[in-house]
Amino acid sequence: MFRYAIAVLAVGLFLGPVSADDVKKKSVIGDPAPAFSVKGVDEKGYTLDTFKDKDVLVIVLVSNTGPASMAYEDRLIAFTKNHAGEKSKVGIVAVNVDQGDGNSLEKMKEHVKSKKGFNFTYCLDDKQKIAKDLGATMTPEVFVFNKDRKLVYRGAMDDATQNPKANYLEAAVVETLKGEKVKTQETKPHGDELKFKKD
Numbered sequence: 001m002f003r004y005a006i007a008v009l010a011v012g013l014f015l016g017p018v019s020a021d022d023v024k025k026k027s028v029i030g031d032p033a034p035a036f037s038v039k040g041v042d043e044k045g046y047t048l049d050t051f052k053d054k055d056v057l058v059i060v061l062v063s064n065t066g067p068a069s070m071a072y073e074d075r076l077i078a079f080t081k082n083h084a085g086e087k088s089k090v091g092i093v094a095v096n097v098d099q100g101d102g103n104s105l106e107k108m109k110e111h112v113k114s115k116k117g118f119n120f121t122y123c124l125d126d127k128q129k130i131a132k133d134l135g136a137t138m139t140p141e142v143f144v145f146n147k148d149r150k151l152v153y154r155g156a157m158d159d160a161t162q163n164p165k166a167n168y169l170e171a172a173v174v175e176t177l178k179g180e181k182v183k184t185q186e187t188k189p190h191g192d193e194l195k196f197k198k199d
Contacts, residue, residue, distance in 0.1 A: 026135035029185045033057065033149040034133035038095055038123035041109045046093060046123055048149065054091035055147045056176050058084065058169065060157075061131055061194070063098035063139040064108050068191030071161060072140050073115060079157075080120040083173055090173055093121040097131040098139060099197050128196055138189040144172045144182075152176050155187030 027034075037047050051057045060076065062069040076094060084090040096103055105124045112118045125131065134143055134154075144153040153172035158164035172182045 027133070027143070027151055027154065029151055029154070031151045033059075033143075033145045033151070034130055036095075036125065036130045036133075038093075038125045038130070039105060040121055040123045041105065041112050046121060051091035051093070055089040056091070056173050057145045057149065058090065058092040058173065059130070059134075059143045059145070060092065060094045061097050061134070061136050061139055061141045061143075062094050063103065063192060063194075064096045064111055065100060065102035066098060066139050066192040068138075068161065069098075069140050072157060072191075073118075075157060077117050077119055079169060083170065084120065089177060091121075093123060095130055096122070096124045097128050097136070097194065099126075099128075099195065131194060132196070136194055138191040139194050140191050141189040141194075142169050144169065144176065146176050152182045153185055156189045156191075159187075161190060 033048055035048055037045065040046055048057075062072075076092075080092055084092040096108055101107070103124070103126075108122060108124060112122060134141075140157060142153070142155060142157050143151060146152050153168065153176075155168060157167070157169045159166040159168070166184075168184055168187050171184065175182050
């Protein structure tokens with residue numbers, strides 16, 4: 001009986017439902033930005049090289065249908081207006097990494113049209129590659145990279161979904177632009193749990 005149990009356990013370890021893609025390594029401060037190739041609602045392709053002239057790159061992983069992501073859209077719009085305009089040294093890209101009918105590129109286009117003021121690059125990663133590479137767990141979840149494209153901050157945009165008092169994203173970007181070490185380098189993201197599709 002004991003040998004049978006060991007055999008069953010061994011088979012489960014090698015043939016069980018968890019694939020290699022399901023095992024995500026959490027990115028840590030200092031890690032390089034992952035390569036990506038995503039398509040925007042403007043039908044343009046975006047890669048890491050698209051933002052090569054920016055001293056800071058902000059990647060925000062979102063959901064087109066998630067309540068938390070939608071609640072943060074106005075804050076992302078305000079952040080982009082204040083810190084990531086066309087002539088600024090800060091680039092920002094929001095990447096939809098969620099699954100389901102409401103998260104197709106066409107649905108994203110419809111959402112942008114219904115929501116006035118979208119001023120940041122909005123893309124789809126239906127394979128969830130960038131989320132897996134970053135070890136993301138929630139939407140929205142923020143990742144800030146410096147000029148050398150090393151991770152300097154990951155976590156929540158701010159400290160509360162309602163009436164926030166600390167804006168971690170803004171602080172990380174300002175400190176990085178000044179060449180300073182980010183004081184708060186990691187926080188726990190709050191939002192909707194990110195579920196990965198099975199291959």
